[in-house]
Amino acid sequence: MVYRDYWALSRWYAHHARFLGAENLYVVAHGADPKIAQICPGASVITVPRETLEGFDRVRAEMLDGFAAGLHKVYDWVIRLDADELLCVDPLVFPDLHAAFAAQDVPVVTALGFDVAEMAGDAPIKDGPVLAQRRQIAFSGHYSKAVAARRPIPFQLHGVRVALKRLESFPFHMPRGLFLAHLKYANLAAVEEGNRVRMDIASGEGTGLPGLGWKHADEDALKFYETFGGKKVFDWERSEQHAYDTLSVKPSRVERFNLVKARALKLVHRTELPARFGDQG
Template sequence: MKICAMTMVYRDYWALAQWYRHYGGHLGPRNLYVIAHGHDPRIAEICPEASIITIPRDELKHFDRVRLRLMNDIQSGLGNVYDWVIQTDTDELVCLNPDQHASFADLFATAEAPVLFGLGLNLAEAKDDPEMPEGANVFSYRKTACVTGNYSKAWAVSNGMALRWHGVFCGYKRAHKFPFVMPDGVFFVHLKHAHRGALEDANEVRQSVAETVGEEWNVTGWAKADFRAKRFFRKLAKAEYLEWDAAIARGYEQIRGNPVRDSERGIVKPPFINYVCRTDLPEWFSRA
């Protein structure tokens, strides 16, 4: 079975290194595709064996919509030569419980739908967490996570279907019945808050872009990036703590059991539930 992973990046170097290490280890680095938003030689240094596609960064108005179409078009093209395409942001890693899935190929061989979702985990740097050495596996240094519906995203496609708004565009007549498949032991981990230093750098870029483009950017979180980061850590601290097994059981109950079926937009996506509960990751994540 042929599998690849793709992402788009602009200067998020720490997350890109994590993305390359993770998916390169699972799929082989030559099956990775990185879309560089503007020429950046550092991307090739971080991802030396990946295929890098550089696109211009001279027009940002409405770029979020352009990015969505571009990513889906490239994903669809890759689907002509790969059986499955993994599509995530640079700070998103899909982790498989090794006791349930030996590999991505093992998971896809038994897939019950052409698009798969993963139970979302927002990984965070806790107050007492040690400093993370450069190049280290994030899961060896970070354990605190929040179960989240917002990041229980669609991430793998087998037939070129378009991913949209954290879900999948399946057509207006199919949204009411399209399968919302979130397999056990498959976790969609969001790394944005897992490294405070990298978060500060990324927020500076987001704020700069929002100020440059103004209302035309149309990405609500970018203009108030620091405020939203502080709010996340504040709400995470107040979230109910559950041990791992209880936490994911609650997550599956609230998220897998309640997909949003938007027939007007033709989309199936996870429910917007940000703080289901707080938990600690088990040790196997450092080997995932």
């Protein structure tokens, strides 16, 4: 689901159209916007009204859960991502996304997430795969999200909601070599434009609007870059091993929401993405 965020959407479309086929992509446009169809030719664009943002998170979640349930009637797996998220594989583990999912026999897959950051001195980003141009990344518990399901199941708070009686037994699986690349901070020019939109929306009238993360988006972005730059630098093998060993086990099982999700741990290291990822993004 998307509102503006054109640069991120363009990379989301280019990446997933290449690996999954444009005909298998669905974009929910939050308000009429002909530019979305121009950015995503071949994808199915579904427009929903933008008359009110009250109860935004709840309404959005329920609508997307319902839409995903319909897609499960015709697809083996339904992948659910934000416009600034890419599902990627390590080519040393899986040749492509099809192979990654063919190897899974679980109801829900969680991907190991990382933030991609623009660093001081980086050239302005050009058309083409992001991960060839932005290789500084930091693994993130927050963005290690449930990304795909084999049957209808509600997604919530980066995890999935299950029956209370299955809360302790529901399988949590994070395949080694499957990653969620979060692009929000990979393009500083797009960050600045997106923050203006977010702050304008969050400052509007009504209840249940997006929260403080949108209202103070510029401050949050500055804090992110400061924190990112202050992380310890590990080599890829050490960083990925530590992140996977930490986040692929002992998921949060939150009784209040009947929720199963990766722990939103903050890791102290960052690393450089190997060049073999460079044709993705």
